[in-house]
Each structure stands twice: as structure tokens, then as C-alpha cells.
Amino acid sequence: MxxxxxxxxxxxxxxxxxxxxxxxxxxxxxxxxxxxxxxxxxxxxxxxxxxxxxxxxxxxxxxxxxxxxxxxxxxxxxxTDLDEAGAIADPTPSAEKIIYSRQCLAQTRKALAELPERTRMAFEMHRLCDKTIQEVADELGVSTSRAWKLIRNGYRHLLTRVDDF
CATH class of the missing domain: 1.10.8 (Helicase, Ruva Protein; domain 3)
Structure with missing residues (x-):
């Protein structure tokens, strides 16, 4: 059985x-x-x-x-309860982390300044202003595929210039 x-x-x-x-x-x-x-x-x-x-x-x-x-x-x-562990961990970053973040930010600013104006504007509108590709295209007066190429070129440029992007 x-x-x-x-x-x-x-x-x-x-x-x-x-x-x-x-x-x-x-x-x-x-x-x-x-x-x-x-x-x-x-x-x-x-x-x-x-x-x-x-x-x-x-x-x-x-x-x-x-x-x-x-x-x-x-x-x-x-x-250890994980809720308690969160209270124990120090939320402030270390001095090294702060310096590294500032260096990355400076590299980002420099890389953005190196971009052609339209590419920089397209990238900033999309990334910083949370605009869609269509909204970027309308504002710049270009097609959506052209707006995407400008944004993509901005991303590629920053990836090559910034250590931790």
C-alpha cells in the first residue's frame, strides 16, 4: 500500500x-x-x-x-533582525566615496560641456528633465529617430569620459 x-x-x-x-x-x-x-x-x-x-x-x-x-x-x-541592522549601519558615505563622487560629477560636467549643443540639449532634456524622446524631438524640431540618435550619442560620450556613469 x-x-x-x-x-x-x-x-x-x-x-x-x-x-x-x-x-x-x-x-x-x-x-x-x-x-x-x-x-x-x-x-x-x-x-x-x-x-x-x-x-x-x-x-x-x-x-x-x-x-x-x-x-x-x-x-x-x-x-540579527534586518530592521535593526538598518538602524546600526551608518548612512553617511565615507570620505573616499564623497571624493570619488565629486570627481565623477566633475567628469560628467566636463563631458557634457564637450558635447555639441543640440546633443547636449537633447541629452539633458531626456535625462534631467524626464522628457520623452517625442517631446525632445518636438522641442528641437527634429524627427524622433534623430532625437534618439542625439540622446544616444550623449550617452555614449559620457560612458567613454566618466569613470562611474
Missing amino acids: TWDLQKLFIRHAREIDRFLRRRGHNAETAADITQDTFLRVLASPPGEARTNHNPKAYLYQVSRSLSINHLRRESLIQT
């Missing part, structure tokens, strides 16, 4: 999840352990001596064992 794991999952997964939550697991951990329970039974079903065994009881026994193992592992590992 073999167990139909799909039917067992449909019948008992929700109950096992609730059982694990009552044991103190959060929703994500309970769902993971529930899934692991059925994977464990799928990977190594009970032996021939247990064919008449109660499948529901066996599933609960496996989930209880996995729950205990999880709690033991959690007690050995020291964790």
Missing part, C-alpha cells in the same frame, strides 16, 4: 501549518517546515512495517521532529 502524497497534502498541509504556528514558528518558517515534512515523506516513505500506520500521525511526527531540529539550529545561530 502506498500513500497518495497529493491527497495527504491537500488534507493535512493546512493543519500541520497551524500546528507549527502554535509551536511558536512564524508563518514563513511554518510553511517551510510543512513543505519539508512532505518532501521528507516523499524522499523516504515509511518502511513496510508502517504500511498500516496512520498517515496523519506520521506526518505530524515528522513535522514535530523537523520543528525541534529547526529550533535547535536557531538556538545555535546568532541572528
Whole structure:
């Protein structure tokens, strides 16, 4: 006699999840352990001596064992809540980062000044003023394909001139 794991999952997964939550697991951990329970039974079903065994009881026994193992592992590992870690991290950039950013900004200004006027205007309207290619084309009095070429040329020029663009 073999167990139909799909039917067992449909019948008992929700109950096992609730059982694990009552044991103190959060929703994500309970769902993971529930899934692991059925994977464990799928990977190594009970032996021939247990064919008449109660499948529901066996599933609960496996989930209880996995729950205990999880709690033991959690007690050995020291964790930090990510919400708390954000408060610990210093949001101010380092002096090196500030200097590097300023150098990149200076390179960007210089590279923009090197562009032909129409290319620079098209690039700035598109990138800095959030205008669409059609709006840039209308404002410059060119076709959309020409406006795109001007913007693309601006991007290419900046990519070759600025370290971190």
C-alpha cells in the first residue's frame, strides 16, 4: 500500500501549518517546515512495517521532529533582525566615496560641456528633465529617430569620459 502524497497534502498541509504556528514558528518558517515534512515523506516513505500506520500521525511526527531540529539550529545561530541592522549601519558615505563622487560629477560636467549643443540639449532634456524622446524631438524640431540618435550619442560620450556613469 502506498500513500497518495497529493491527497495527504491537500488534507493535512493546512493543519500541520497551524500546528507549527502554535509551536511558536512564524508563518514563513511554518510553511517551510510543512513543505519539508512532505518532501521528507516523499524522499523516504515509511518502511513496510508502517504500511498500516496512520498517515496523519506520521506526518505530524515528522513535522514535530523537523520543528525541534529547526529550533535547535536557531538556538545555535546568532541572528540579527534586518530592521535593526538598518538602524546600526551608518548612512553617511565615507570620505573616499564623497571624493570619488565629486570627481565623477566633475567628469560628467566636463563631458557634457564637450558635447555639441543640440546633443547636449537633447541629452539633458531626456535625462534631467524626464522628457520623452517625442517631446525632445518636438522641442528641437527634429524627427524622433534623430532625437534618439542625439540622446544616444550623449550617452555614449559620457560612458567613454566618466569613470562611474
